[in-house]
Amino acid sequence: MRLNAPLQGLNTLAIEASAKFLIEIKKPSDVVDALELAKCNEWPVIFLGGGSNIVFTEDLDGMAMHCLLKGISAEQQGDDVLVTAQAGESWHGLVQYCLQQGYYGLENLSLIPGTVGAAPIQNIGAYGVELEQLVESVYGWDLNQQAWRTLSAEECQFSYRNSIFKQQLMYRFFITSVTLRLSLNDIPNISYGALQQHFKAAGIQSPTAQQVSEAVIAIRQSKLPDPTKLANVGSFFKNPIISQQQQQQLLSQFPDMVCYPQTDGRVKVAAGWLLEQAGWKGKKMGAVGMHDQQSLVLINYQQGDGKDVLDLAEAIEEDIAQRFSIELEIEPKIF
Numbered sequence: 001m002r003l004n005a006p007l008q009g010l011n012t013l014a015i016e017a018s019a020k021f022l023i024e025i026k027k028p029s030d031v032v033d034a035l036e037l038a039k040c041n042e043w044p045v046i047f048l049g050g051g052s053n054i055v056f057t058e059d060l061d062g063m064a065m066h067c068l069l070k071g072i073s074a075e076q077q078g079d080d081v082l083v084t085a086q087a088g089e090s091w092h093g094l095v096q097y098c099l100q101q102g103y104y105g106l107e108n109l110s111l112i113p114g115t116v117g118a119a120p121i122q123n124i125g126a127y128g129v130e131l132e133q134l135v136e137s138v139y140g141w142d143l144n145q146q147a148w149r150t151l152s153a154e155e156c157q158f159s160y161r162n163s164i165f166k167q168q169l170m171y172r173f174f175i176t177s178v179t180l181r182l183s184l185n186d187i188p189n190i191s192y193g194a195l196q197q198h199f200k201a202a203g204i205q206s207p208t209a210q211q212v213s214e215a216v217i218a219i220r221q222s223k224l225p226d227p228t229k230l231a232n233v234g235s236f237f238k239n240p241i242i243s244q245q246q247q248q249q250l251l252s253q254f255p256d257m258v259c260y261p262q263t264d265g266r267v268k269v270a271a272g273w274l275l276e277q278a279g280w281k282g283k284k285m286g287a288v289g290m291h292d293q294q295s296l297v298l299i300n301y302q303q304g305d306g307k308d309v310l311d312l313a314e315a316i317e318e319d320i321a322q323r324f325s326i327e328l329e330i331e332p333k334i335f
């Protein structure tokens with residue numbers, strides 16, 4: 001365990017903060033030992049993966065549990081394969097490993113930063129696929145029940161950028177492994193518009209999963225800043241979901257508004273479009289600002305702190321509410 005440990009290198013926004021106690025979780029029993037220690041000392045606890053979806057606003061007066069659990073195993077079931085990855089594995093590393101083994105389904109989720117253990121927290125999604133479509137179960141330590149527990153995909157209560165781990169089980173469940181149901185059949189999902197355009201332009205009619213992964217990587221690299229070069233946490237706001245009635249009202253004023261119909265009859269609005277319309281693309285406020293190619297990505301340009309980040313987020317939220325009567329919701333977890 002490290003005392004007063006710096007966290008700047010453990011969050012992709014590169015915010016300077018420290019944890020009174022930082023403990024590395026290298027085997028499942030470390031989870032129980034660390035939580036017991038925190039309980040005895042009444043320390044508040046946070047869980048940390050790759051730090052690509054968190055914002056530190058102050059030093060942590062407690063214990064950060066940094067997940068470094070490693071290992072991947074697979075079990076074939078007919079045309080399916082159940083892949084179990086430990087929570088500290090790199091997400092993109094897992095995607096690449098599965099492709100090499102001929103286990104298909106994860107290709108659209110290539111290059112998402114972070115760890116396997118954090119992937120179910122916000123039900124990561126990209127290019128027409130969400131994690132929930134592939135999860136068989138999630139395993140970990142339940143702090144309420146003081147027991148190891150397997151949650152089925154249904155019990156995880158996944159929805160858009162949400163799960164039970166952000167609701168009832170927030171900070172009550174330390175994920176140690178995730179089991180995914182993948183396929184041995186190479187039939188990729190290319191329903192997403194940007195992928196269809198990519199393959200049309202390349203003259204490829206039936207791409208392989210490997211080609212889909214390469215396309216996703218190429219598209220992401222062309223528009224998303226690399227957090228190792230430009231500190232960021234990806235999309236800073238979720239795409240807001242509005243009623244059809246509000247959509248109609250807005251479309252009469254903003255006919256170009258980018259929207260995606262949802263299965264429940266509501267409509268998801270592209271938050272990036274809202275920010276761009278409102279002139280936030282490339283706009284800086286002090287040490288932080290919105291990326292000049294991707295309006296939704298908040299960048300820490302000059303060692304800004306959590307307050308700088310939240311001030312900018314608040315200014316944007318107010319502006320969007322005023323212009324469009326839409327409430328934005330911050331995607332990363334604020335500490």
Ligand SMILES: Cc1cc2nc3c(=O)[nH]c(=O)nc-3n(C[C@H](O)[C@H](O)[C@H](O)COP(=O)(O)OP(=O)(O)OC[C@H]3O[C@@H](n4cnc5c(N)ncnc54)[C@H](O)[C@@H]3O)c2cc1C
Nearest residue numbers: 047049050051052053114115117118124125126175233234
């Ligand atoms: C450039 C960039 C692009 C991105 N693109 C996407 C995208 O396309 N789609 C998408 O969905 N997200 C995207 N993200 C967000 C981010 O990559 C994901 O949310 C990722 O799953 C976070 O993983 P992490 O390990 O870094 O989690 P962290 O940031 O360390 O933690 C995130 C949350 O999970 C909790 N947590 C972490 N590990 C565990 C555990 N083992 N058990 C329980 N709780 C845990 C943390 O306490 C925190 O609340 C992007 C981020 C960046 C920087």
